[in-house]
Amino acid sequence: MTKAGRQPRMDGRVVVVTGAARGLGELLARKLAARGARLALLGLEPTRLAEVAESCGEHAGWWEVDVTDDAAMAKAASEIRARYGRVDVVIANAGIATGGPVEHSDPRTFARVIEVNLLGSVTTARAFIPALRESKGYFFQVASLAALCAAPMMAAYCASKSGVEAFAHSLRAELAAHGVDVGIGYLSWTDTDMVRGADQNEVLRQMRAGLPFPANRTYPLEPTVERLVDGIVRRRAHVYGQRWLPAMQLVRGLIPAVVTRHARRVMAEFETRWLAAGGDTGLVGAGGAAASAALSEPDRRAASAD
Numbered sequence: 001m002t003k004a005g006r007q008p009r010m011d012g013r014v015v016v017v018t019g020a021a022r023g024l025g026e027l028l029a030r031k032l033a034a035r036g037a038r039l040a041l042l043g044l045e046p047t048r049l050a051e052v053a054e055s056c057g058e059h060a061g062w063w064e065v066d067v068t069d070d071a072a073m074a075k076a077a078s079e080i081r082a083r084y085g086r087v088d089v090v091i092a093n094a095g096i097a098t099g100g101p102v103e104h105s106d107p108r109t110f111a112r113v114i115e116v117n118l119l120g121s122v123t124t125a126r127a128f129i130p131a132l133r134e135s136k137g138y139f140f141q142v143a144s145l146a147a148l149c150a151a152p153m154m155a156a157y158c159a160s161k162s163g164v165e166a167f168a169h170s171l172r173a174e175l176a177a178h179g180v181d182v183g184i185g186y187l188s189w190t191d192t193d194m195v196r197g198a199d200q201n202e203v204l205r206q207m208r209a210g211l212p213f214p215a216n217r218t219y220p221l222e223p224t225v226e227r228l229v230d231g232i233v234r235r236r237a238h239v240y241g242q243r244w245l246p247a248m249q250l251v252r253g254l255i256p257a258v259v260t261r262h263a264r265r266v267m268a269e270f271e272t273r274w275l276a277a278g279g280d281t282g283l284v285g286a287g288g289a290a291a292s293a294a295l296s297e298p299d300r301r302a303a304s305a306d
Contacts, residue, residue, distance in 0.1 A: 008233045011036035014084040018067050018124055019094030021048035022287060023192035024142065027225045028091060028232075029056055035233065040080045040087075042067065043094070044290040066294050067094045067120035070127075077127040087131035089232065092121040092164070093142045096283050096291045097157040097194055099204045101271050106281040110156045112295055113283070117160030118167065125171060129180075136179035138235045141168035142228075145188040145215065148248045149255045152263045153207060153270070172237065185228050186248075187241030189218045197284035203274040210266065214244050 015032050019025040020041035026048075029039050033056035041062040043049050049062035061083060063076045081087060095117045098109050121141060132139060147165040150158040165184055172182035189195050189208065195218060198204050209216055224241035231239025240246055248255075283292050 007035060007230070009036045010089075010233060012038065013088040014038045014040065014080070014086055015089040015091065016040045016042065016080060016087055016128060017091045017093060018042045018120070019287070020052055020062070021045040021290070023194060024187075024190065024221070024225065024228075025091070025093040026052050027221055028093065028229065029060070031225055031229045032232070033057055033060060035229070037089075038084055040076075040084065042076060044294050067092075067124055068115050070123050073123050073127040077131065081131050086135050087128055088135050088137045089140065090124065090128045090132060090137070091140045091142065091232065092124045094120050094124075095142065095160075095194070096288045097154070097198060098281060098283050098288070099153050099157075099198060099201060100274060100279060100281050101153060102155045104275065104279050104281065105156070108295070109281055109283060112291065113156035114160050114163070116291055117157070118163040121164045121167060125167075129175070132175070132180045133178045138181045138183065138232070139168075139171065139175070140183045140185060140232050140239075141165070141171075142185045142187075143168070145186060145245065145248065148186065148245075148252045149215070149259065151211075151259060152267050153204065153274070181235045181237070183231060183236050183239055185231065185239045185241065186245050187219075187224055187228070188215060188245065190224050190241065191218050191221045193286045194284055194288065197286070197288060200284070201274075201277070201280055203270055203277055207266075207270050214242070 010032055015037045017025050017029050017039065020029050021043035029041055029052055033039055039056050039060035041049050041053050041060060042065050044066060046064045053060040053062040065072045065076045067073060096113055098113055125139060141164050143165045144161040146154060146158040146161040168182050168184045175182060219242055227241050228239055
């Protein structure tokens with residue numbers, strides 16, 4: 001990470017951030033605004049988005065939009081281009097999570113995680129690729145340690161993050177000839193609303209605490225985001241929120257066997273305790289609550305029309 005006061009600037013460049021209402025997306029927006037970027041903030045929580053936009057200065061705007069809605073995302077992309085004249089960077093950050101064994105998972109919630117995390121990134125890319133081709137810009141996909149190290153009771157989240165990693169690799173190859181770069185961000189457990197929400201479930205919290213060091217720690221948000229922003233500004237292909245994560249790339253082929261061997265010893269107990277505690281299959285954290293509300297909105301509209 002570069003020294004304070006010597007970071008490369010983003011003066012005048014237009015950056016789109018999805019999932020910008022809180023957590024990682026919010027701090028990414030603030031850090032990029034501090035480096036001179038103009039921000040377009042997308043998310044589901046209008047009050048929060050307005051607050052974040054105000055904190056980012058006069059060159060930040062916000063759009064309430066569901067990243068899984070193709071028509072709404074296309075409309076937002078058109079409005080952003082009309083307002084700013086260009087788009088230089090798109091950060092696909094929107095993400096949600098649920099926990100618990102697959103056997104006992106709620107099908108709709110499980111599917112919603114895949115839809116938001118993976119298909120939402122696809123929708124985001126599809127909406128903004130024309131603008132990125134014009135600017136020869138940069139698409140940054142937020143992935144996770146979960147793309148490198150799948151874990152039990154996190155199947156939906158791990159599948160979605162493995163999916164966005166593969167998607168970003170494919171997109172990089174497709175767009176290289178057009179001068180568009182694609183980066184992937186990896187981060188371990190970081191102090192966000194989503195991780196804190198997951199930790200409210202005692203079984204999930206204890207299972208995570210039992211992971212081998214350093215994967216059992218929760219890392220502070222500020223230095224994690226600083227590392228991501230440095231990578232985004234430099235348009236890197238791979239960006240790591242914690243310094244030890246590149247080593248995971250080297251051993252990722254060995255990880256499934258190690259995880260399975262550990263899970264064989266402890267998983268039955270954790271599953272029993274999770275079921276005894278009520279088997280919560282909901283989306284975690286405040287962002288999960290917003291995604292649940294968005295999922296329920298069509299049902300409410302249909303009911304009111306009956």
